[in-house]
Amino acid sequence: MTLLKLEGIRKSFGAIDVLHGVDLAVKAGEVVGLVGDNGAGKSTLMKTITGIYQADAGSIAFDGRGILDLDPGERRRLGIEMIYQDLSLARQQDVSSNIFLGREPTRKLFGLFPFVDKAAMDRQAAQMIERLNAHLPSINRAVGSFSGGQQQTVAIARALTFNPKLVIMDEPTAALAVREVQSVLDLIRRLKSEGIAVILISHRLNDVLSVTDRIVVLRHGRAEADLVTGKTNMSEVVSRIVGGGDMAAAASHEARG
């Protein structure tokens, strides 16, 4: 069943055309790798899905329903979550404030005033961190004082707390140590087994090849190729990214990197 369907997505910023009509479909429980050179439009495309950017033309359907006129909060409530490359955390706020930002649970004080239920937030946040097998120094500290990997944990916990149907990850492993990379890849497999679709943006093609079902190559603002991961290899992916040319040299360069 198709969960997400993009057709003819166009986006330009002033005189710069970034996306020239991108088509993309993701099934429920499918892990799709989105690769492409710097400036190919990967992050822009993902931000049109979450609603941070408005597409100039095209259509986006999620669960069979057009979502282009929904704002980011409404799309989130439908089950679209994104882990941003810069993590988009409020660094002076604590863990649960970040996880629940924009959807804080409230309880009525004197049956009248809706006060944020911080105790419930803290409790659920701690449970989520535990489910991720992660360790944080303290749940009551500003996340800006955490290490990169710990901040990543908070961003992931935020994406998973509200039972998403689709999780978009923009370079989730770029800033992580080897062991942490493995745990992110394990997490992606776990999400898949729970029927959650994942779009993985990454420059680390080894990660993409090991964890995805399909790989979509974005090049110059178009979906250049749609490859089944089991039937492709590093050199084909690289050649599609750079657009033909010297495949062997590019592939060996990538293998070294």
Added chain:
Amino acid sequence: MSSDLATPGVWTRAQRASVERLHIRLESFLVLVALSALMAVLSPYFLSFSNLLNILLATSTIGILAIAATFVIGSGGLDLSLGSVMGLSGVVGAFVAVNLGAPSALGVIACILAGGIAGYINGQLVTRAFVPAFIVTLGMLGLARGLALVISGGRVIYGLPEFMLYLGQGRPFGIPMPVIIFVATAVVAHCVLAYTRFGRHTLALGDSEGAARAAGIRVERQRRILYTLSGALAGLAGLLFSARINSGDPTAGLNYELTAITAAVIGGTNLFGGRGSILGTMIGALIMGVLQNGLNLLAVQSYYQQMAIGAVLILAVFIDQYQVRKESRV
């Protein structure tokens, strides 16, 4: 990891607890106590009941403006027009009640509405015209003051109706009405900022606009509400001030934004947004009130008071930045 888990010093822990549970900064509370002790030693009148009420009365106007400053600065914005909008509101209220002869209630509404409209215009310009808040509110500082002079013809509008006067001069249970209204406003504002979604979104917005946007918070709408709220609070301050002096004075609130912003920053509001509490700001406002009152009791010329306030603002931001760099967090 282990360094993250290292036990912080007792002082750091106490500070953290104070920030998180009571939403105030320990240092500013200690400064308030120390300053009050110093004034009590220097002047025998300082601790008298009537003088303490005087401090609260003088603090009520500044305090309400400081509440507005805390919300706007906490959201990563800035409102320099607070003092001018307060002056404009007082004049508009007096004009409606005295020159137009409207009932008192309309005068009260006119005050707050005038402030709210000025704030609404600030918010529209900041979020739709993409003019920086610093410029928008600096422009409004001039516009509102000028309009106040135009409406009043440069003269003080004297002789408010009885109900408006009561809001400024009434003393139920011996406590001045402005103090009662100020404290009530502060309590409500504290709960809103610390315990509601609106308040949390305000600080998150000041912390990281990108994170707030990604979380689905309607950033522009939130900002417009905050500037409108700020203007309306300035209107309330204008109402209480006019009622207290029984007139709409077009020069009322001159330079008050300086004191209000200083009070908010002393109280722990991060000048660049993301952190702030009304309880902290109230301590900041009391520090400013005690400072001015003490200097008055000691018969220090008011010119020097102005200098003292400016110096305190720079010092407070310096200490804040110094600590942030030392802890190298955020």
